[in-house]
Amino acid sequence: MSTTPTSSPRTVPCPPSPAGCGAPAGASCTSHGGTRERHNFHRARTAALEAARIAAVPAAKLVADTGAWVRHGKHAADLLDKNGFTVEAEQLRRAVSEANGHMSAKQAIAFLVDQAQGGEG
Structure with missing residues (x-):
């Protein structure tokens, strides 16, 4: 079985502000100073997932x-x-x-x- 992260950005933590919101792995990204849950992910979190997938190979x-x-x-x-x-x-x-x-x-x-x-x- 592969140890490569899955395709969901939720599996990696979101980078801290200003690029992201600092949400831990498994949690949804937030906006408006953490008061609202986002329905998508910060670009920095998506980039972090891609970097993790590449690093695993x-x-x-x-x-x-x-x-x-x-x-x-x-x-x-x-x-x-x-x-x-x-x-x-x-x-x-x-x-x-x-x-x-x-x-x-x-x-x-x-x-x-x-x-x-x-x-x-």
Whole structure:
């Protein structure tokens, strides 16, 4: 079973003000100084969830932390191959090929996270 956080921002705490409201994990975000429960989440909380999902997958974290030179899925696959993630690199190359070469590094990271969660990609 995967240890990657689920897809709900509620599973991570909301960052403190001014970016968020500081709601703990499991609680709803609030607005108006904590007097009203929000029906959605602060952007910072959604970003924190995405960062947690990426951090839980070493191959995706490597690509995300590398920097601006990795701009394409092919570059991400080459980086993974050079750093010992040969299985992930081959899966990513196959996905880039199936997408007719149209895959950004951001899409490659999302693909790697989805694969780690047992998704089809």
